[in-house]
Amino acid sequence: MALDSNVPAGPLDKKWSQYKFDLKLVNPSNKRKFDIIVVGSGLAGGSAAATLAELGYNVACFCYQDSPRRAHSIAAQGGINAAKNYQNDGDSVHRLFYDTIKGGDFRSREANVHRLAEVSVNIIDQAVAQGVPFAREYGGVLATRSFGGAQVSRTFYAQGQTGQQLLLGVYAQLSKMIAAGKVTMFPRTELLDVVTVDGRAAGIVTRSLESGKIERWAGHAVLLATGGYTNVFCLSTNAKGCNVTASYRAYKKGAFFANPCYTQIHPTCIPQSGDYQSKLTLMSESLRNDGRVWVPKKKEDCGKRPRDVAEKDRDYYLERKYPSFGNLAPRDIASRSAKEVCDDGRGVGPGGRGVYLDFRDAIKRVGKDEIAGRYGNLFDMYAKITNEDPYSAPMRIYPAPHYAMGGLWVDYNLMSTIPGLFVLGEANFSDHGANRLGASALMQGLGDGYFVIPYTLGDYLVRAKPEKVSTDHPAFADSEKEVRAKVDKLLAVDGKRTPDDFHRQLGHVMWEKCGMARNEASLKEALVEIPKIREEFWSNVRVLGSEANYNVSLEKAGRVADFLEFAEVLVTDALDRDESCGGHFREEHQTDEGEAVRDDENYCYAAAWEFQGVGEAPKLNKEPLVFENVKLATRSYK
Amino acid sequence: MKLTLHIWRQKDRKSPGKMHKYQVTDVSEHASFLEMLDVLNEQLIEKGEEPVAFDHDCREGICGMCSLTIDGVPHGPDRGTTVCQLHMRHFRDGQTVYIEPFRAGSFPVVRDLVVDRSAFDRIIQAGGFISANTGAAPDANTLPISKGQADLAFDAAACIGCGACVAACPNASAMLFTAAKVAHMAALPQGQPERYRRVKAMVDAMDENGFGNCTNHYECVAVCPKGIPEDFIAQMNREYARASITKR
Numbered sequence: 084m085a086l087d088s089n090v091p092a093g094p095l096d097k098k099w100s101q102y103k104f105d106l107k108l109v110n111p112s113n114k115r116k117f118d119i120i121v122v123g124s125g126l127a128g129g130s131a132a133a134t135l136a137e138l139g140y141n142v143a144c145f146c147y148q149d150s151p152r153r154a155h156s157i158a159a160q161g162g163i164n165a166a167k168n169y170q171n172d173g174d175s176v177h178r179l180f181y182d183t184i185k186g187g188d189f190r191s192r193e194a195n196v197h198r199l200a201e202v203s204v205n206i207i208d209q210a211v212a213q214g215v216p217f218a219r220e221y222g223g224v225l226a227t228r229s230f231g232g233a234q235v236s237r238t239f240y241a242q243g244q245t246g247q248q249l250l251l252g253v254y255a256q257l258s259k260m261i262a263a264g265k266v267t268m269f270p271r272t273e274l275l276d277v278v279t280v281d282g283r284a285a286g287i288v289t290r291s292l293e294s295g296k297i298e299r300w301a302g303h304a305v306l307l308a309t310g311g312y313t314n315v316f317c318l319s320t321n322a323k324g325c326n327v328t329a330s331y332r333a334y335k336k337g338a339f340f341a342n343p344c345y346t347q348i349h350p351t352c353i354p355q356s357g358d359y360q361s362k363l364t365l366m367s368e369s370l371r372n373d374g375r376v377w378v379p380k381k382k383e384d385c386g387k388r389p390r391d392v393a394e395k396d397r398d399y400y401l402e403r404k405y406p407s408f409g410n411l412a413p414r415d416i417a418s419r420s421a422k423e424v425c426d427d428g429r430g431v432g433p434g435g436r437g438v439y440l441d442f443r444d445a446i447k448r449v450g451k452d453e454i455a456g457r458y459g460n461l462f463d464m465y466a467k468i469t470n471e472d473p474y475s476a477p478m479r480i481y482p483a484p485h486y487a488m489g490g491l492w493v494d495y496n497l498m499s500t501i502p503g504l505f506v507l508g509e510a511n512f513s514d515h516g517a518n519r520l521g522a523s524a525l526m527q528g529l530g531d532g533y534f535v536i537p538y539t540l541g542d543y544l545v546r547a548k549p550e551k552v553s554t555d556h557p558a559f560a561d562s563e564k565e566v567r568a569k570v571d572k573l574l575a576v577d578g579k580r581t582p583d584d585f586h587r588q589l590g591h592v593m594w595e596k597c598g599m600a601r602n603e604a605s606l607k608e609a610l611v612e613i614p615k616i617r618e619e620f621w622s623n624v625r626v627l628g629s630e631a632n633y634n635v636s637l638e639k640a641g642r643v644a645d646f647l648e649f650a651e652v653l654v655t656d657a658l659d660r661d662e663s664c665g666g667h668f669r670e671e672h673q674t675d676e677g678e679a680v681r682d683d684e685n686y687c688y689a690a691a692w693e694f695q696g697v698g699e700a701p702k703l704n705k706e707p708l709v710f711e712n713v714k715l716a717t718r719s720y721k
Numbered sequence: 722m723k724l725t726l727h728i729w730r731q732k733d734r735k736s737p738g739k740m741h742k743y744q745v746t747d748v749s750e751h752a753s754f755l756e757m758l759d760v761l762n763e764q765l766i767e768k769g770e771e772p773v774a775f776d777h778d779c780r781e782g783i784c785g786m787c788s789l790t791i792d793g794v795p796h797g798p799d800r801g802t803t804v805c806q807l808h809m810r811h812f813r814d815g816q817t818v819y820i821e822p823f824r825a826g827s828f829p830v831v832r833d834l835v836v837d838r839s840a841f842d843r844i845i846q847a848g849g850f851i852s853a854n855t856g857a858a859p860d861a862n863t864l865p866i867s868k869g870q871a872d873l874a875f876d877a878a879a880c881i882g883c884g885a886c887v888a889a890c891p892n893a894s895a896m897l898f899t900a901a902k903v904a905h906m907a908a909l910p911q912g913q914p915e916r917y918r919r920v921k922a923m924v925d926a927m928d929e930n931g932f933g934n935c936t937n938h939y940e941c942v943a944v945c946p947k948g949i950p951e952d953f954i955a956q957m958n959r960e961y962a963r964a965s966i967t968k969r
Contacts, residue, residue, distance in 0.1 A: 134855040149776060149835075150842050152882055153784040169862060205858070212858035214851045214911050216875040223865025241875060247783055248878060255850035262846040270839070293831055322778040356751045359760050362780045467802070470751070470810055533855050581766045583759070628771045632733055633832040635774050636766065 086339075086691055086706040089494040090194040095712045096177070099198045102495075106538050107545035114139030117544055118551060120287055120302035122274050122329055124151030126246075126525060127508025128308030129253035130532030136265035138537060143300060144257070145269045145289060147324055152254040155310055155322040156528060159246025160367060161230065162238035163210075163525040165203040170227060174235040176200045181713060183523060186232040187488070187516020188665035188681065189715045190342070192689070192708060194495060195513045202534040203526050207239055209533055213252040217241050231368065231413065232520040243367065243460065249525055253532075273638070274329040275566045277305060277336045277504060278558050284503035285552040288562045290570070292638055295631040297566055299554035304503045304540060307333060308532065311487030311509040313346060315646050315653060316598070317590020318355060319484035320365045326642040327649045330491050330510055334652075338491050338499040339691035339704060341512035343649070344657035345488035347519055347666045348599050350417035353468055354437040354481035358587075363483035364468060366440075367461055368521065371410045373445035373454065374478070376401050376417070378429045378438050385431050389439055389477050400424055404676070413718075415518065415599075415666060418482035419677070422599045425481075432479045441477035482599060486524060488515040488666060489656070492691040492706070496539035497531060500691070503549055505540065507531040512689065517665025570630045573640045578623030582640040585620045589613070589647055597654050602670040606658040610651065614698060617647040652692055652701055659703060662686045683715050722748040722809060725817040726761065728773055731830050734837075738830060740819070750810040754797060755780060755787060757809055758820075775834040782806040782946065785881030788888075789834055790821040795885035795944045803883065803946040823888035827895070827931040838884045840930040841898060847926035848919040849902040851911050870908050877905035879947045886941030886949075892933030897941040899923050900957035901949050907960060917964035924961055 091102040109117070117140050121132040124146040132144040146154060166179040179200040184191060207225070211217065217239050218226040229236045241248040260266040269289070275297070276288040286301035312327035313319040334340045351370060352363045377399045379385050384392050400420055402409045412420070421438045424430065431437050446454050451474055455462065462473045469479070490512040497505045497513070508528040515523065543549075552558070596609035620643070628634045663672040663679035664686070672680040687708050692701040723746045731738025745761040752760070755777050762772035778786040782803045789804045791797035797807045812818065820834065828836040866874075878901070886897040903920050906912030912919070935954055942951045 130855070137854045148778060148784070148786060149838060150882070152842070152845075153778060153786050155779065155784070157784050158779045158781060167861070205856075207861045208858035209853070209855055211861040211864075212851070212853035212911055214874070214878075214906050214909050216871055216878050216905070216909070217861075218875075219866055219868050219871040221868050223867050224862045241878075244783065244879065247881070248875070251878060255845065256853075256855075258842065258846040259850040259852060261842075268842075322784065323780060324778050357749045359749055359752045359756045361753070361756050361759055364781050467806060468753075468808070470808070537855070579767075581763050583763060625766055627766060627769065633774055633835065634771075635762075636772055 086492070086704055087494065088192060088706060089496060090192070091495065095193065095197050098194050099201055103538055106542040109541045109544055111139055115141060117141065118143065118302040119540070120300055120305045121145070121308065122287065122306065123154065123308035123310065123508070123510070124257065125154030125156035125308060125310060125508065126250060126253055126528030127532045128306065129154065129250070129257045130529050131306055131308060131507055131536050132266050133253065133256040133260050134533055134537050135540065136260035136263070142260070142266045143269065143302065144266055145272045145274060147271065147273050147292060149270050151257055151268060151270065152251060154250060155325055156250045156525065157247045158322065159525055160243045160365070162228065162240035162245045162522040163206065163249065164230070164237050164522045165207045165239060165526065166200055166237060167204055167207060169225060170236045172235045174237050178235065179203060179237065182233050183514070183520060184516070184713050185716070185718065186518055186520035188518050188679070188718065189516065189683070189710065190345070190664055190689070190708065191514055191516030193710060193712055198535065199514050199527055199530050202530045205534055206526060206529045210249055210252050213256060215241065215248050215252040230521040238522045246525060249529065274309070275332065275641070276562045277333045277501070278562045279336055279501060280552045280556055280558045282502065283547070283549055284501050285556070285558065286554065288559070288566050290566070293633050295629070295634065297563060299559045299563060301552050301554045301559070303544060303549045303551055304505065306505045306507060306536065307491065307510050308507040309510045311490070312649065313484040313487050315589070315650050316484040316593050317586050318360060318363050320349060320352060320363055323362060326645065328642055328645045331645045331649045333491060333499065333501065333504060335694050336501065337694070338501045338504055339693050340489070340652055341492035341689050341691045342489035342517070342656065343653040343692070344660055344667050345517045345665060346484060347414070347486040347488060348418045348482045349485035350414050350421060350482045351440065351480045352483035353465065354432055354479055356433050365483070365485065366465060366478070366480060368414070370440060370458060370461060373457065374410065374440040374442050375399055375444060376410050376438055376440055378424045378431060382428045385429060385435065389441070398424070398429070415668065415679070419599050419668060421482055437479035437481045439477035440480045442473060443477070446474065486519055488512065488517060488519050492689065496543065497536055498539070498543065502547060503543065505536060507536060517667055569641070570637065573624065573626045573637060573644070574630060576621060576624050576626065578625050580623050580625060582624060582626065582636060582643045585616060585624060586643045586646065588616055589643070589650060592616070593650055597657050600668050600670050601657050603658065606654050609654045610658070613647065613650050613654065620644065620647055648697055655701060656690055656692060659690060660686055681717070722750055722812070722814045724748060724757070724812065724815070727817070727819045728834070729821045730773070730833055733832055734829055748809055750808070752809050753780070753805055754789070754791070754807045754809065755805050773834060774832045777805060780805040783881060785883040788823045788836060788883060788885070790823060790888060792819050795823055795888040796946055800943070801946060801948055823884050825887045825893035827893060828884060828887065840932070841882050841884060841895070843930055844895065844899055844923055844926045845902065848915070848922035851906060852915060853911070864910050866909060874905050874908040877901045877908065877949070877953055880949055881947055883946065885944045885946065887932065889940040889944040890933065891938055891940065892936060894935050894941070895927050895932035896935040896954045896957065897945065897949055897951070899927050900953040903957045903960055904953040907956070916960070917967050920957060920960040921964045
């Protein structure tokens with residue numbers, strides 16, 4: 084199928100403003116005639132639901148948490164980028180655009196990224212108007228700091244809780260519209276299918292997590308803002324409930340899945356300490372400003388206390404390999420280097436999966452008080468989790484899956500290949516290419532929800548004139564039947580292993596064979612192993628209880644079942660993309676120094692995968708990426 | 722570690738619940754309390770018993786979803802922390818631990834350790850917002866806010882809405898939760914136009930949803946994982962008094 088990105092013509096910096104004028108509008112009094120379904124209540128879904136309701140649409144919003152205030156956007160720490168140029172340091176929309184394209188290793192769509200940079204400035208205004216308490220200077224103006232991949236200071240923040248504060252802003256606005264009767268909120272509710280009629284999104288089928296009730300919902304359009312899929316690795320920095328189910332079920336109904344192999348591995352997380360571990364906790368990247376990363380040179384020193392390893396026996400491998408960037412080497416390089424030394428048998432801590440991040444020299448240089456002032460809360464968090472004192476012994480860190488750049492394919496209107504099905508935020512693939520820069524996820528979620536979808540959705544409603552289909556339509560009945568059959572099937576297996584056990588097994592395969600570094604052989608092994616796990620899952624999973632009440636096992640099993648299918652799509656994409664770019668590192672394609680080597684001639688496209696059946700290889704559709712405004716270059720970190 | 726657990730089991734909203742006794746083995750002292758429950762649940766499923774339902778999500782202390790009362794204390798024995806950030810090293814091998822849901826009339830039990838905290842959402846819906854429609858905002862630096870005021874607003878806004886304050890209060894009062902939101906918005910110039918309407922509506926919603934009033938026990942402050950101070954309650958009382966004699 085030919086993929087049309089629907090990017091408007093005209094010069095890059097005029098596209099969006101001209102397009103907004105060209106888009107059809109829905110008369111204010113007609114907006115109330117449209118019912119819009121929004122799935123997800125994070126920054127993207129919550130802001131879209133609130134804004135569309137303000138415009139007059141009737142919105143039904145669904146989330147799996149007990150309250151929209153708990154969506155995983157809340158866990159974002161660092162900040163949000165915006166091209167305000169409040170620092171007079173040379174920032175501009177074009178610079179934010181360029182940094183984002185380059186940070187994404189030239190694998191994103193120019194027009195989308197430019198639009199994101201344009202709306203970034205409005206996001207900050209909107210958040211401040213809602214009362215988001217951003218950090219401020221003594222003079223009363225907003226403070227900013229700098230983040231990776233940028234030479235300007237454009238990151239706005241609220242201590243280490245920027246995501247929380249932005250989400251609470253969105254939640255407040257959503258609450259206002261719930262009180263106004265324009266948004267109906269359905270918490271503890273999970274999407275289990277997208278219903279299409281005549282090729283259009285006509286509604287969804289959901290299951291109440293509390294009562295088990297399966298219900299049908301019809302609307303004129305469906306918006307998915309259901310986040311990323313990094314929990315396919317089982318252990319990640321994502322919340323426990325994050326899942327691929329909504330995106331994956333949409334994919335099975337005909338929405339293309341783009342670039343699933345673009346996953347971001349964050350270099351500084353607290354390592355796994357045992358099999359019981361349920362998630363990995365991020366430690367801010369800022370620690371690498373003062374901490375030195377090392378492992379022992381000799382394997383036999385790995386069991387020693389770090390202070391007993393002599394200076395000459397330590398390998399400060401980032402400083403050795405990347406003398407000019409040193410410990411501040413970019414995320415992907417730092418992550419892969421840690422894996423290399425651990426694979427070499429020189430990792431430290433339980434299982435040999437960790438490296439030291441040592442503040443000894445920094446404390447000697449500037450004093451303990453100064454280090455406590457800079458990183459006190461992070462040191463406390465580390466001590467709480469590990470029961471080790473990072474002031475007297477080095478931290479142990481290890482990379483962890485963190486963010487999904489890939490997602491459902493969308494055009495410039497954020498519409499998927501199913502007309503009427505829009506995808507926002509981390510759930511779509513559109514803006515970050517092969518690697519996301521820090522502080523850009525919050526920007527994209529809010530940009531999509533506040534400033535893009537309110538325009539493009541109206542145009543769809545006017546041009547496509549979708550009719551609201553009755554939930555009695557056979558398509559709804561079929562969908563519900565399928566959903567029920569799957570639930571019944573999960574309960575009927577009555578095997579021996581728990582859903583979590585299968586999730587761990589899948590995660591292990593994904594991490595080992597399709598994690599920080601991938602190669603053809605490992606990916607092919609994964610493609611053999613994943614179907615085997617899936618097969619065993621359906622014959623040996625144990626889900627207790629009934630479908631008609633709060634059943635945590637059933638909930639989990641359904642999500643693991645989807646991960647077991649989706650993982651194959653991810654690996655297939657990783658195998659197809661025979662180049663290294665951003666978060667996708669194919670070992671076959673690196674320079675002598677271990678840097679990623681892109682193949683712009685053959686792989687300068689977004690890979691959009693089309694479902695062909697479970698266990699069948701999906702079909703590849705390509706959207707060529709055309710760069711008219713930037714020159715493709717090699718990123719160098721030396 | 723090995724522990725004896727007494728856990729509240731309740732099938733659904735309507736059924737009566739009671740404490741059940743379980744043994745859990747092979748618990749690492751480095752595991753979090755919720756990871757210990759994960760281990761228990763795996764062991765229960767293997768034995769053919771339904772796992773214990775409990776709320777949890779981010780497991781890094783920010784989403785506010787986890788909500789256990791451990792030996793009578795919401796979020797357990799470690800101060801200033803949510804239960805997902807409480808580690809088993811705070812317990813002894815062989816210890817007996819009692820685990821209950823957050824208890825309050827306004828937080829009905831949904832199943833086992835899961836409660837319905839939608840009453841908090843209704844308090845926010847009553848007025849815990851600044852009405853600023855998307856698109857209407859002036860440039861963010863148009864209105865300078867002193868660092869002190871901004872920091873004060875942040876301290877109040879740090880509330881994660883977990884409900885421990887209500888569970889700890891002998892009156893099941895939601896004053897700390899409500900006061901934090903009132904104080905956050907009263908500290909900012911953007912919050913002024915709706916300042917008095919907001920506090921009245923939120924306090925009314927608090928009452929309508931069955932929460933009690935503050936009688937200065939400050940149990941809420943003792944269990945708050947984010948260290949929200951009682952000063953905000955005093956401030957809310959002043960705001961409310963002022964609102965009741967102000968015509969806006």
